[in-house]
Every structure is written in C-alpha cells, then in structure tokens.
Amino acid sequence: MGGSGREMIDPSEFRRVMGHFASGVAVVTTWGTDGKPQGLTATAVCSVSLRPTLVLVCIERTADSHDPIRAAGAFAINVLDATKGESLARRFAAGDEPDKFRGVAIRQERSGAPVLSDALAWADCEIREAITGGDHTIFLGEVAAADAQEGSPLLYYRGGYGRFIP
Numbered sequence: 349m350g351g352s353g354r355e356m357i358d359p360s361e362f363r364r365v366m367g368h369f370a371s372g373v374a375v376v377t378t379w380g381t382d383g384k385p386q387g388l389t390a391t392a393v394c395s396v397s398l399r400p401t402l403v404l405v406c407i408e409r410t411a412d413s414h415d416p417i418r419a420a421g422a423f424a425i426n427v428l429d430a431t432k433g434e435s436l437a438r439r440f441a442a443g444d445e446p447d448k449f450r451g452v453a454i455r456q457e458r459s460g461a462p463v464l465s466d467a468l469a470w471a472d473c474e475i476r477e478a479i480t481g482g483d484h485t486i487f488l489g490e491v492a493a494a495d496a497q498e499g500s501p502l503l504y505y506r507g508g509y510g511r512f513i514p
C-alpha cells in the first residue's frame with residue numbers, strides 16, 4: 349500500500365508518539381565507493397527471521413550512507429554500549445562530522461562491511477532486498493556473521509539517551 353497521499357497525522361506528533369517505543373541504538377556501517385568507511389546512527393533496526401537469519405534497517409533516502417549501503421550490497425549493525433556508545437551515537441548522527449571513524453577501531457568479518465571493535469553486539473549482513481518505505485529504504489539483510497560481548501546497552505527514549513537498569 350502506498351499511502352493516501354495526505355498526512356493522516358502530523359509528522360512531528362508521529363515522532364513524539366513513536367519516541368515512547370524505547371530502543372537500543374546502533375551504528376549501521378558500510379564502505380563508500382571512495383574506499384572509506386561510512387556509517388550512521390540508527391534505531392530503526394529489527395530482527396526479522398530465523399530461517400533464514402534476516403534483519404532489517406530503515407535508512408533515510410537522503411542520508412549520505414544510503415547509496416553506499418545499496419551499492420556495497422552489505423552492511424553491519426553495530427549495537428552501542430552504555431559506556432562509549434553515547435558519544436559514538438552523537439557523532440554518527442551528526443550531518444557535519446568530517447571524520448566519523450576518527451579513533452574508532454574497525455575490522456572486517458564475512459561481508460567486508462566495517463565492524464566496530466567496541467560494539468556490544470554486531471551483525472554482518474548481505475542485502476537480500478531493498479524495499480521503499482516512504483522517505484526511507486528498508487534494507488533486508490541476511491546475517492552472515494554475528495557476535496556479542498558482555499556489557500550494558502545504550503538506550504534511546506523520547507529523544508534522550510539512557511541506560512538499562514534491570
């Protein structure tokens with residue numbers, strides 16, 4: 349369904365209401381066509397299927413990372429931790445940041461997408477489908493490799509960062 353063409357609710361009200369859905373925070377990474385790592389902060393990340401192992405990320409079509417993700421055919425989801433994660437989240441969400449990967453240790457796993465060494469968890473994905481979702485593209489990725497380490501997650505709720513208190 350493509351939508352009615354008229355706004356059903358005000359987008360800022362939509363954002364306010366959906367901000368009540370607390371989430372983890374990830375940096376989605378890939379390689380640019382210039383050979384440099386590329387990435388952005390994302391909360392629109394979701395586990396989809398077990399057989400095959402599928403995840404999705406929703407990336408705004410105007411984001412600098414959008415076309416490189418599509419062109420590379422691969423991306424990594426890097427789940428941020430509560431210790432170093434907030435500064436990384438802010439940096440990777442900044443449109444005017446000249447070098448997001450400054451001082452950030454990365455390595456490659458199966459697809460070649462850059463995996464952040466400090467990630468609480470990561471999933472290395474090969475794109476299986478790209479679906480238009482309004483002003484975003486939903487990239488459906490098959491997980492080729494993944495792992496997690498001990499730690500505590502960075503959370504995002506109503507426009508602010510926080511920590512998980514069990």
Ligand SMILES: Cc1cc2nc3c(=O)[nH]c(=O)nc-3n(C[C@H](O)[C@H](O)[C@H](O)COP(=O)(O)O)c2cc1C
Nearest residue numbers: 388389390391392406407408411412413441442443
């Ligand atoms: C907490 C948070 C979550 C975000 N989630 C998403 C997301 O899921 N998808 C998206 O396209 N942008 C998301 N953004 C916005 C991008 O991080 C932001 O537009 C970034 O500047 C894009 O970087 P790029 O243009 O270098 O790719 C989020 C921003 C923040 C602060």
